[in-house]
Amino acid sequence: MHLLEVEDLRVTFGTGDQRVPAVAGVSLTVDAGETLALVGESGSGKTVTSLSLLGLNPPAPAGTTTGQIRYRGRELTSLSRGDWRRVRGAEIAMVFQDPGAALNPLLTIGTQVGDAVRAHETVSKAGARKRVLEALDLARLPRPEEMLGRYPHQLSGGMRQRAAIALAIAARPKLLIADEPTTALDVAVQAEILAMLDSLRRDLGMALLLITHDLGVVAGHA
Ligand SMILES: Nc1ncnc2c1ncn2[C@@H]1O[C@H](COP(=O)(O)OP(=O)(O)OP(=O)(O)O)[C@@H](O)[C@H]1O
Ligand SMILES: [Mg+2]
Secondary structure (H helix, E strand, O other): OOOOOEEEEEEEOHHHHEEEEEEEEEEEEEOOOEEEEEEOOOOHHHHHHHHOOOOOOOOOOEEEEEEEEEEEEEEOOOOOOOHHHHOOOOOOOOOOOOOOOOOOOOOOOHHHHHHHHHHHHHHHHHHHHHHHHHHHHHHHOOOHHHHHHOOOHHOHHHHHHHHHHHHHHHOOOOOEEOOOOOOOOOOOHHHHHHHHHHHHHHHHHHHEEEEOOOOOHHHOOE
């Protein structure tokens, strides 16, 4: 059984004359522990495809999603909002191009990553703190203890993306979607983040759906 199997996914926004097809028949499979790259020109529907895998596209009438999304053999498209919440983060998680999209500017890194752990597990305060430090360490943030009390604006762009990755892996998802995770970063940091995602995949046995414009990245990582 594939970890993820998407069949003929179609997403349309709007109704009547204003209908905009955003995803027009995407099929793909991702196996446990593998990296699959998703490549396509700007506006071709890569981000909308990713959001579909998290149940985050606008519901009807604003949007229409059809097709099948099977995760470990289970059909996700018919899940209730509550069931989606149990999948999101704990099974499938996402890292965005702009780390600001994932981080709340008003909360410390420690609080946000802690909330992500506690959203899916019942852990003691000390247990949660340990899990947060682990996640920050896995995302290779320097001096994790010090990061706990920092706010997103107190981090560099590269560190913010590491914090967003720590947040995404905090509940140990089996599939991580990385939507152009390094586009906003300078070249040296890009290489470090991609190498880190690669080792996370190996160490946590996670599959990676990597969205990128860079065919060099595809050749090297997927
Ligand atoms: N919420 C929405 N409402 C209406 N149209 C949308 C919405 N989200 C995306 N679209 C449209 O869907 C299409 C696909 O967008 P999407 O963001 O998935 O492209 P992309 O492949 O990720 O592009 P890029 O490489 O620039 O990130 C675009 O035409 C976009 O304008
Ligand atoms: Mg996009």
